[in-house]
Amino acid sequence: MADFIQVIDPGHGGHDPGAVANGLREKDLTLKIALYTRDYIHELYEGVKVYLTRDKDVFVSLSDRADFANRLGADHFCSIHINAGGGEGFESYIYNGSYSSKPKTQALRNVLHDAIVAETKFANRGKKEANLAILRETKMPAVLTENGFIDNKNDADFLKSDDNLRKFALAHAHGLAKAHGWKPKAKPVTKSPTSRKVFYRVVAGSFADRENAEKRVRELKEKGLDSFIDVYRA
Ligand SMILES: [Zn+2]
Known part of the structure:
Protein backbone atom coordinates (compact mmCIF):
# COMPACT_ATOMS: atom_id res chain seq x y z
CA MET A 1 0.00 0.00 0.00
CA LYS A 185 5.10 1.57 14.85
CA ALA A 186 5.92 -1.64 16.69
CA LYS A 187 8.08 -0.97 19.72
CA PRO A 188 11.51 -2.65 19.64
CA VAL A 189 11.55 -5.74 21.88
CA THR A 190 13.94 -5.36 24.80
CA LYS A 191 14.55 -8.21 27.22
CA SER A 192 13.59 -7.14 30.69
CA PRO A 193 15.98 -8.22 33.47
CA THR A 194 13.30 -10.51 34.91
CA SER A 195 13.01 -12.50 31.68
CA ARG A 196 16.73 -13.40 31.61
CA LYS A 197 17.65 -16.90 32.76
CA VAL A 198 19.15 -16.96 36.23
CA PHE A 199 21.24 -19.81 37.67
CA TYR A 200 21.92 -20.33 41.34
CA ARG A 201 25.06 -22.04 42.65
CA VAL A 202 24.97 -23.78 46.02
CA VAL A 203 28.23 -23.76 47.93
CA ALA A 204 28.60 -26.51 50.50
CA GLY A 205 32.01 -25.43 51.77
CA SER A 206 35.17 -23.62 50.79
CA PHE A 207 38.55 -25.23 51.45
CA ALA A 208 42.17 -24.15 51.28
CA ASP A 209 43.40 -27.66 50.50
CA ARG A 210 42.11 -30.05 47.92
CA GLU A 211 42.03 -33.07 50.21
CA ASN A 212 39.43 -31.49 52.51
CA ALA A 213 37.36 -30.48 49.48
CA GLU A 214 37.38 -34.04 48.15
CA LYS A 215 36.40 -35.30 51.60
CA ARG A 216 33.32 -33.03 51.59
CA VAL A 217 32.35 -34.25 48.11
CA ARG A 218 32.53 -37.85 49.35
CA GLU A 219 30.39 -37.02 52.40
CA LEU A 220 27.76 -35.37 50.19
CA LYS A 221 27.80 -38.34 47.82
CA GLU A 222 27.14 -40.70 50.74
CA LYS A 223 24.07 -38.60 51.53
CA GLY A 224 22.99 -39.02 47.90
CA LEU A 225 23.86 -35.47 46.85
CA ASP A 226 25.65 -34.62 43.62
CA SER A 227 28.49 -32.11 43.94
CA PHE A 228 31.65 -31.03 42.17
CA ILE A 229 34.84 -29.13 42.90
CA ASP A 230 35.15 -25.67 41.44
CA VAL A 231 38.64 -24.14 41.66
CA TYR A 232 39.15 -20.43 42.10
CA ARG A 233 42.03 -18.22 43.25
CA ALA A 234 41.44 -15.66 45.98
ZN1 LIG B 1 -0.55 33.26 10.55
Missing part, protein backbone atom coordinates in the same frame (compact mmCIF):
# COMPACT_ATOMS: atom_id res chain seq x y z
CA ALA A 2 1.25 3.46 -0.86
CA ASP A 3 2.33 5.72 1.98
CA PHE A 4 -0.13 8.26 3.32
CA ILE A 5 1.10 11.71 2.27
CA GLN A 6 0.66 14.35 4.96
CA VAL A 7 1.69 17.92 4.17
CA ILE A 8 2.46 20.19 7.13
CA ASP A 9 2.56 23.90 6.34
CA PRO A 10 4.39 26.19 8.78
CA GLY A 11 2.76 29.60 8.32
CA HIS A 12 4.74 32.66 7.14
CA GLY A 13 8.56 32.79 6.86
CA GLY A 14 11.35 34.90 5.39
CA HIS A 15 10.34 38.56 5.01
CA ASP A 16 6.87 37.69 6.36
CA PRO A 17 7.22 37.19 10.13
CA GLY A 18 3.48 36.79 10.70
CA ALA A 19 2.28 38.16 14.01
CA VAL A 20 4.94 39.59 16.33
CA ALA A 21 4.50 40.28 20.04
CA ASN A 22 5.96 39.50 23.46
CA GLY A 23 9.40 38.93 21.92
CA LEU A 24 8.04 36.15 19.70
CA ARG A 25 7.60 35.89 15.91
CA GLU A 26 4.87 33.69 14.50
CA LYS A 27 7.12 32.36 11.69
CA ASP A 28 9.62 30.90 14.20
CA LEU A 29 6.97 29.18 16.33
CA THR A 30 5.12 27.68 13.36
CA LEU A 31 8.37 26.31 11.91
CA LYS A 32 9.35 24.64 15.18
CA ILE A 33 5.91 23.11 15.72
CA ALA A 34 5.92 21.83 12.11
CA LEU A 35 9.41 20.31 12.34
CA TYR A 36 8.60 18.61 15.65
CA THR A 37 5.26 17.36 14.29
CA ARG A 38 7.00 15.80 11.28
CA ASP A 39 9.57 14.10 13.52
CA TYR A 40 6.93 12.77 15.92
CA ILE A 41 4.85 11.35 13.06
CA HIS A 42 7.82 9.62 11.44
CA GLU A 43 8.94 8.28 14.83
CA LEU A 44 5.55 7.03 15.99
CA TYR A 45 3.56 5.90 12.93
CA GLU A 46 3.93 3.49 10.08
CA GLY A 47 3.22 4.16 6.41
CA VAL A 48 3.14 7.97 6.60
CA LYS A 49 5.37 10.37 4.70
CA VAL A 50 5.36 13.96 5.93
CA TYR A 51 6.33 16.82 3.62
CA LEU A 52 6.80 20.41 4.79
CA THR A 53 6.06 23.43 2.58
CA ARG A 54 9.17 24.98 4.16
CA ASP A 55 11.75 23.58 6.58
CA LYS A 56 13.68 26.78 7.15
CA ASP A 57 13.15 30.52 7.44
CA VAL A 58 12.19 31.30 3.83
CA PHE A 59 9.21 33.01 2.21
CA VAL A 60 6.85 30.75 0.27
CA SER A 61 3.70 32.24 -1.28
CA LEU A 62 0.30 30.79 -0.41
CA SER A 63 -0.23 29.60 -4.00
CA ASP A 64 3.17 27.89 -4.04
CA ARG A 65 2.30 26.08 -0.82
CA ALA A 66 -1.02 24.87 -2.23
CA ASP A 67 0.59 23.92 -5.58
CA PHE A 68 3.25 21.93 -3.74
CA ALA A 69 0.62 19.83 -1.96
CA ASN A 70 -1.49 19.46 -5.11
CA ARG A 71 1.48 18.28 -7.19
CA LEU A 72 2.42 15.76 -4.49
CA GLY A 73 -1.12 14.41 -4.54
CA ALA A 74 -1.16 14.79 -0.77
CA ASP A 75 -3.87 13.02 1.24
CA HIS A 76 -4.17 15.79 3.83
CA PHE A 77 -2.90 19.31 4.39
CA CYS A 78 -2.38 20.90 7.81
CA SER A 79 -1.37 24.55 8.07
CA ILE A 80 0.06 25.72 11.40
CA HIS A 81 -0.35 29.31 12.63
CA ILE A 82 -0.29 31.40 15.79
CA ASN A 83 -3.16 33.80 16.38
CA ALA A 84 -3.14 37.53 17.21
CA GLY A 85 -5.57 40.37 17.68
CA GLY A 86 -6.88 39.86 21.18
CA GLY A 87 -8.07 36.53 22.43
CA GLU A 88 -6.81 33.43 24.15
CA GLY A 89 -6.75 29.75 23.27
CA PHE A 90 -6.94 27.40 20.30
CA GLU A 91 -9.14 27.42 17.21
CA SER A 92 -9.11 25.67 13.82
CA TYR A 93 -10.39 26.47 10.34
CA ILE A 94 -11.60 24.66 7.26
CA TYR A 95 -12.71 26.23 3.96
CA ASN A 96 -16.20 27.74 4.23
CA GLY A 97 -17.28 27.08 0.61
CA SER A 98 -19.40 24.16 -0.51
CA TYR A 99 -17.33 21.29 -1.90
CA SER A 100 -17.90 17.57 -2.21
CA SER A 101 -15.21 16.54 0.28
CA LYS A 102 -16.47 18.92 2.97
CA PRO A 103 -18.03 16.24 5.23
CA LYS A 104 -14.72 14.36 5.22
CA THR A 105 -12.73 17.56 5.76
CA GLN A 106 -15.01 18.42 8.68
CA ALA A 107 -14.77 14.97 10.25
CA LEU A 108 -10.95 14.95 10.08
CA ARG A 109 -10.76 18.48 11.49
CA ASN A 110 -13.06 17.62 14.38
CA VAL A 111 -10.88 14.72 15.53
CA LEU A 112 -7.67 16.77 15.22
CA HIS A 113 -9.21 19.81 16.94
CA ASP A 114 -10.52 17.80 19.91
CA ALA A 115 -7.18 15.99 20.34
CA ILE A 116 -5.21 19.26 20.43
CA VAL A 117 -7.59 20.89 22.93
CA ALA A 118 -7.53 17.77 25.14
CA GLU A 119 -3.73 17.45 25.11
CA THR A 120 -2.70 21.10 25.41
CA LYS A 121 -5.58 22.10 27.73
CA PHE A 122 -5.81 25.36 25.79
CA ALA A 123 -9.10 27.27 25.87
CA ASN A 124 -11.36 25.94 23.11
CA ARG A 125 -12.36 28.84 20.83
CA GLY A 126 -14.23 26.56 18.50
CA LYS A 127 -14.27 24.83 15.11
CA LYS A 128 -14.49 27.57 12.49
CA GLU A 129 -14.79 28.08 8.75
CA ALA A 130 -13.28 30.85 6.60
CA ASN A 131 -12.46 31.69 3.00
CA LEU A 132 -8.69 31.37 3.35
CA ALA A 133 -6.59 30.97 0.16
CA ILE A 134 -4.51 28.12 1.56
CA LEU A 135 -7.65 26.13 2.39
CA ARG A 136 -9.45 27.08 -0.83
CA GLU A 137 -6.60 26.27 -3.22
CA THR A 138 -5.57 22.91 -1.77
CA LYS A 139 -7.36 20.04 -3.51
CA MET A 140 -7.22 17.61 -0.58
CA PRO A 141 -8.92 17.94 2.85
CA ALA A 142 -7.19 20.86 4.55
CA VAL A 143 -7.19 22.37 8.02
CA LEU A 144 -5.53 25.41 9.57
CA THR A 145 -4.73 25.44 13.29
CA GLU A 146 -4.30 28.67 15.30
CA ASN A 147 -2.20 27.63 18.27
CA GLY A 148 -2.73 30.34 20.86
CA PHE A 149 -2.41 34.13 20.72
CA ILE A 150 1.05 35.61 20.43
CA ASP A 151 -0.24 38.93 21.85
CA ASN A 152 -1.85 37.32 24.88
CA LYS A 153 0.44 37.19 27.92
CA ASN A 154 -0.62 33.69 29.07
CA ASP A 155 -0.48 32.10 25.64
CA ALA A 156 2.83 33.85 24.81
CA ASP A 157 4.41 32.65 28.07
CA PHE A 158 3.39 29.10 27.15
CA LEU A 159 4.71 29.43 23.59
CA LYS A 160 8.10 30.70 24.84
CA SER A 161 9.01 27.20 26.03
CA ASP A 162 10.38 24.73 23.53
CA ASP A 163 8.84 21.87 25.56
CA ASN A 164 5.43 23.44 25.07
CA LEU A 165 5.95 23.80 21.31
CA ARG A 166 6.70 20.06 21.38
CA LYS A 167 3.41 19.55 23.24
CA PHE A 168 1.56 21.26 20.40
CA ALA A 169 3.52 19.15 17.89
CA LEU A 170 2.79 15.87 19.68
CA ALA A 171 -0.88 16.84 19.94
CA HIS A 172 -0.93 17.43 16.16
CA ALA A 173 0.77 14.06 15.57
CA HIS A 174 -1.67 12.22 17.86
CA GLY A 175 -4.68 14.07 16.44
CA LEU A 176 -3.74 13.46 12.81
CA ALA A 177 -3.04 9.79 13.59
CA LYS A 178 -6.44 9.41 15.22
CA ALA A 179 -8.18 11.22 12.35
CA HIS A 180 -6.48 9.15 9.64
CA GLY A 181 -6.23 5.85 11.51
CA TRP A 182 -2.44 5.62 11.28
CA LYS A 183 -0.87 2.49 12.71
CA PRO A 184 1.63 2.93 15.55
